[in-house]
Amino acid sequence: MQTRVQLHSGSMPALPPHVRLQFDELRQKWVVLAPERVLWPDDVSVDIIKLCDGSRTLDQIVDKLADDYGAPRAEINADVGEFLQGWADQRLLTTEQ
Amino acid sequence: MKTWTKPVTTSVEAGEISRYLPAELGA
Numbered sequence A: 001m002q003t004r005v006q007l008h009s010g011s012m013p014a015l016p017p018h019v020r021l022q023f024d025e026l027r028q029k030w031v032v033l034a035p036e037r038v039l040w041p042d043d044v045s046v047d048i049i050k051l052c053d054g055s056r057t058l059d060q061i062v063d064k065l066a067d068d069y070g071a072p073r074a075e076i077n078a079d080v081g082e083f084l085q086g087w088a089d090q091r092l093l094t095t096e097q
Numbered sequence B: 001m002k003t004w005t006k007p008v009t010t011s012v013e014a015g016e017i018s019r020y021l022p023a024e025l026g027a
Helices: A043-051 A058-069 A073-089
Strands: A020-024 A029-034 A037-041 B009-013
Touching: A020 A043, A037 A043, A043 A058, A043 A073, A058 A073
Parallel strands: none
Antiparallel strands: A020 A029, A029 A037, A037 B009
């Protein structure tokens, strides 16, 4: 049994090889393909997922989104942390640290 | 400037799934 991945500010999240983000041309929407499931992320979710490339820490992802959206960093930090932890719990995300 | 909203993702488990698969996968 795998240990639960606990994200923290220094975690560097990335999509594992078996999870893929791609654009569905027919529906003009982003889709995440994972084993035995399909996920349809909203625009904010897509922006978060695109930043999860294993090269940025969670803190850096939040900084970038706070800059792009001009929203309070604390709010974005809470929402992104909850969102990515949920994905990690479903094994849709790996982390380098 | 884009508007921040709480991120939401709709998930479809395997099973109706053919209705949601990307077209190029032969839905």
